[in-house]
Amino acid sequence: MRLTLKGQDQLLNRLLETFTTIDLSSNRFSGIIPPSIGKLKILRYLNLSRNSLTGHIPSSIGNMGELKSLDLSMNKLDGEIPSELSRLIFLAKLNLSVNNFVGQIPRSNQFFTFDNDSYMGNMGLCGLPLTRKCTEDDGKSTQLGEEEEDDEYEFIDGFGWRSVVMGYGCGFMVGIGIGLDINIRRGRDAIEL
Incomplete structure (x- = not known):
């Protein structure tokens, strides 16, 4: 060498x-x-x-x-x-x-x-x-x-695709709920005027 x-x-x-x-x-x-x-x-x-x-x-x-x-x-x-x-x-x-x-x-x-x-x-x-x-x-x-091969596709920090999909799904539902609540309140305010 x-x-x-x-x-x-x-x-x-x-x-x-x-x-x-x-x-x-x-x-x-x-x-x-x-x-x-x-x-x-x-x-x-x-x-x-x-x-x-x-x-x-x-x-x-x-x-x-x-x-x-x-x-x-x-x-x-x-x-x-x-x-x-x-x-x-x-x-x-x-x-x-x-x-x-x-x-x-x-x-x-x-x-x-x-x-x-x-x-x-x-x-x-x-x-x-x-x-x-x-x-x-x-x-x-x-x-x-x-069934264990899915573990191969998990993120390094331990979150799998199922957790991500559930998080997005919950976030989507909360977003729709907040959006509906805001629209309902605006409708009430418009009626009161």
Whole structure:
């Protein structure tokens, strides 16, 4: 890898294990994330967003015990989110949005702290904190039944199309009621004159 450090181009034969921050975002990187990245045990911030990375998230990232921020958004990553990531107890920021992930979001206290924005744009994901529920079949996440597919079309904040239609309908009825009341009062005033 060729890297520019302090204005000078340097050739690195391997990643140094002493890095605490790696930001390689907004490049044209392609290919897979190498499993050897898990050897960076003291890395705190990893940003590989806005590239063309493919393949799965390496489960070895779960070995990066000091990791506080992980951003893999806007790539072409796929597969399930490895359960090993739930070992990242210091992880405070996670962004896996706009990829092709499928399956259930790992069940751990740490993953419950991230909101929907961390997973946006992954139509195959299900489970908390998303509103799309998973069904269980032999312990694995499966496709949803027809009646649950409506959840896929819910807005990010949890309001579905039914709630919006009911709100518009109620607003319409209240508007008509107020309009009729105003017209009736004007009619009475006109008669009194």
